[in-house]
Amino acid sequence: MDWKTFQALLSGVNKYSTAFGRIWLSVVFVFRVMVYVVAAERVWGDEQKDFDCNTKQPGCANVCYDHFFPISHIRLWALQLIFVTCPSFMVVMHVAYREERERKHQAKFGDSIKLYNNTGKKHGGLWWTYLISLFVKTGIEISFLYILHRVYDSFYLPRLVKCEVSPCPNQVDCYIGHPTEKKVFTYFMVGASALCIVLNICEIIYLVFKRLVRFTNKLKQRHRAVAVRHGDFDHDHEDDDHDSFNNCNVPGSKRELKDKPPSFRKVCQTPYRPSLLKFEPKIRASAPNLSMTS
Template identity: 35%
Template sequence: MGEWSFLSALLDKVQLHSTILGKVWMAILFLFRIFILAAGVDKVWGDEQANMNCNTKSPGCKNACYDQSFPLSHTRFWVLQILFVSTPTLIYLGHVLLVIRRENKLRRRVELKFIRHGPIKAPKYSNEQGRVQVKGVLLFSYMMQLLFKVLLEVAFIVGQYYLYGFILMPSKITFSEYPCPAPIECFISRATEKSVFIIFMLAMAGLSVMLNIMEMFYLIISKMKDKKRTSVASEK
């Protein structure tokens, strides 16, 4: 898990500025995707090409069969998926940290009563503990990162289907192109075990999409309720 520690530290900071559903998404990302990927998948897949047995010893035939069937290893594909899907959240974190930094400077100016350009606006997104309220420009930034996460997850789910052409791992692959002199059969090791991991990672990606969509609706409904409450209070 050492190679994931830097990403883990960054995403842990996002939890301070996320909703409840955002925290659940973070837990799923680490506990059910990164942890499983780091702890178990590499041992199941191992050296895929070396573990694949073909009924031929023709030079280059086994390599061509593997390359056509698996243009990109499942494990490397999932690593790319996690990194790409995490990127919008990290961009949002950068925006939050920028807002906090600006408002901390503003807070210090207020404390020192240093006014050069008229009245100083009070900080409206963060408090003195560095906690932010998801509203205004931060709400837009948060919604955009949720939207991009949904789009990226869906793109990787569709991409996995088009890249490999199947969901379950086949136990046998038939290959008849160059440089094989005749049609050959290659057998995949631990095909059933690999199929379980493929289904599991697809299910986690689908759950991630659902959580992000639910969070978008949750934010929209909660902000509409807040606006309604404010309007009722102002009328009174």
């Protein structure tokens, strides 16, 4: 298996991961892939040759080995690493899909109009893709741990196993090669897998919590905007009613008072007569004297 190509493919996932995702990727490569390539493959290099039984019956050792080791540890861990890292490619493929859409959109409408502010930002569908990939990775890790626990009885490797499977003539004692070393590596790989599960759960909680905080802040901003609008509307109406009620006794400007006609009471209380009554002497003076002298 070419782990360098595998690492090159996963290096793009680090760009779009959170802090927990980067730690998870480091744990996968340093504590799982490196240990697998450097040490684990050599320990389980040819474990069937190291499986010795105290009989020379043809086929007995092979059948007993298949009975106690139906799935090799090293091949099971290789499958686990492949299946665990595959969901991360969902995020890379989604980002590539966004970039292709952005390229087509800019080619059609110009570079000034963007379809995405940032194609790698976890919003909308990419957020759901990232969250689903975390759930899938967690489920795969738990499934492989369950398989390993189910097959090898709590990850324990005994030094001696007793086999009674045909074609063995009777109960045969078989010995596992390097049992302590294999046990240490088994516990180490199980612990690294459990650590990856914890990191995935922490990242899920972080993403959901961050999304809830953002959603809550948006709701608060909307409520504040609506409250400010209602407050301004009510304040304007209250000011208008207050001014119209309280300004009934307040004299208006000089121009307003000048334009208004005088009241009837004021006209009656003036010591002079209106200018219309002053025309009476003139009318009498201009009338001809019709009195006849006697």
